[in-house]
Amino acid sequence: MPGTMDALRRLAAAGFQLVIVTNQAGVERGLVSERVLEEIHGAMLLAARRAGARLDAIYVCPHLPVQACSCRKPEPGLVVQAAEDLAIDLKKSFMIGDSPSDIEAGRRAGCTTIGVVSDQMSFTATDIPPDFIADSLATAAQIACSVSRDWSVRQVAPRPVSQSVRRRRPFPRPTADQGG
Numbered sequence: 185m186p187g188t189m190d191a192l193r194r195l196a197a198a199g200f201q202l203v204i205v206t207n208q209a210g211v212e213r214g215l216v217s218e219r220v221l222e223e224i225h226g227a228m229l230l231a232a233r234r235a236g237a238r239l240d241a242i243y244v245c246p247h248l249p250v251q252a253c254s255c256r257k258p259e260p261g262l263v264v265q266a267a268e269d270l271a272i273d274l275k276k277s278f279m280i281g282d283s284p285s286d287i288e289a290g291r292r293a294g295c296t297t298i299g300v301v302s303d304q305m306s307f308t309a310t311d312i313p314p315d316f317i318a319d320s321l322a323t324a325a326q327i328a329c330s331v332s333r334d335w336s337v338r339q340v341a342p343r344p345v346s347q348s349v350r351r352r353r354p355f356p357r358p359t360a361d362q363g364g
Contacts, residue, residue: 191325192237198329200278201270204228204242205262205289211246218246241266258288263295276332280324284311296331298324 195202210216216224225242232239243262245255254261267274279290282300284307290297291312299307299314300321307313316331318324 185321187320187322189232189235189237191321192232192239193235194322194325194329196238198332200328200332201240201272202238203240203266203270203272205245205257205266205279205286206242207245207256207285209246209248209256211244212248212251221246240270257283258285258292260289260293263289263293267293278324278328278332280318280321280328284308287314288312296328298327300324 192202208216208221211218211221221244225244228242229239243255243266245253245257245262247253247256249256253259255265257263263274263279266272267277274294277295278298279286279293279295280298280300281287281290282302282305287297287299287307288311296316297314298316298318300318300323301307302319307317316324316327318327
């Protein structure tokens with residue numbers, strides 16, 4: 185996506201920790217293996233690093249929607265887990281997303297939400313509305329940096345990549361009462 189690395193650099197410079205929370209049911213469906221998904225995420229982390237940006241962690245829910253797990257967005261489970269793992273104050277955090285489930289997960293976790301709309305994605309009257317709407321990740325970063333000035337965002341010193349990239353835990357498996 186054009187402007188992504190610039191947006192990541194801007195958010196990092198403003199002191200934000202940058203975490204991806206993603207639903208990847210293709211793992212459970214057998215369309216992609218955990219190993220291949222790890223390779224894709226590794227390539228994303230490397231591309232960010234080469235562009236002078238950073239990602240602090242990637243959290244994945246591999247489950248099907250029907251499994252009703254607590255980690256699949258719109259449930260806030262992985263957002264809350266990331267906050268616990270990385271000592272993130274969710275009340276001073278943003279969930280930036282391009283789907284209603286992103287916004288709902290962020291809202292339920294206590295984040296300020298920014299919905300990124302495009303020709304392919306919009307929010308309807310029945311969706312939980314985002315706090316802000318942006319037309320790109322670059323605009324979302326601009327909004328987050330502007331709003332956060334009032335929060336006195338704690339500056340995070342850049343860390344070596346080997347320390348800044350948290351490997352996610354093994355995929356959580358739903359319990360029997362969660363459809364697994």
